[in-house]
Amino acid sequence: xxxxxxxxxxxxxxxxxxxxxxxxxxxxxxxxxxxxxxxxxxxxxxxxxxxxxxxxxxxxxxxxxxxxxxxxxxxxxxxxxxxxxxxxxxxxxxxxxxxxxxxxxxxxxxxxxxxx
Numbered sequence: 001x002x003x004x005x006x007x008x009x010x011x012x013x014x015x016x017x018x019x020x021x022x023x024x025x026x027x028x029x030x031x032x033x034x035x036x037x038x039x040x041x042x043x044x045x046x047x048x049x050x051x052x053x054x055x056x057x058x059x060x061x062x063x064x065x066x067x068x069x070x071x072x073x074x075x076x077x078x079x080x081x082x083x084x085x086x087x088x089x090x091x092x093x094x095x096x097x098x099x100x101x102x103x104x105x106x107x108x109x110x111x112x113x114x115x116x
Contacts, residue, residue, distance in 0.1 A: 051101055056084040056093070067105055074109045081106075 053070050054063035057078055065073065073079040081097035096102045 051087060053102070054086045055079055055096075067101075070102065071105045071109050074106055 051067055052064040053067075054061060055065060055070070055073065056062070057073070070079060079085075079096060079102075081095065083096045084093040085096050085099055085102055086093045087099070087101065090099070096106070
């Protein structure tokens with residue numbers, strides 16, 4: 001083989017090192033993109049954080065409840081707009097009608113079924 005040939009040992013080592021560096025760069029970029037957060041982006045790269053709530057039900061503090069559980073309690077009329085709710089982002093208990101995260105769940109809850 002002649003020097004400068006594609007198949008020379010120097011070329012093969014150079015190619016191998018280039019591939020290794022490229023793979024490391026791809027790995028680093030993938031890790032960076034997985035942990036990237038873009039404020040205001042509609043398609044968040046990371047999975048949404050699970051919200052949880054505490055509620056005053058029948059005069060007693062209850063919870064924590066997931067969004068699904070609060071939706072079920074709304075459907076069962078155990079949580080209403082006058083129910084006091086607390087979640088980690090709040091400094092004090094507020095009525096459900098004052099908390100956007102709970103209002104969203106009310107809007108998504110199906111109305112009671114009345115068969116006529």
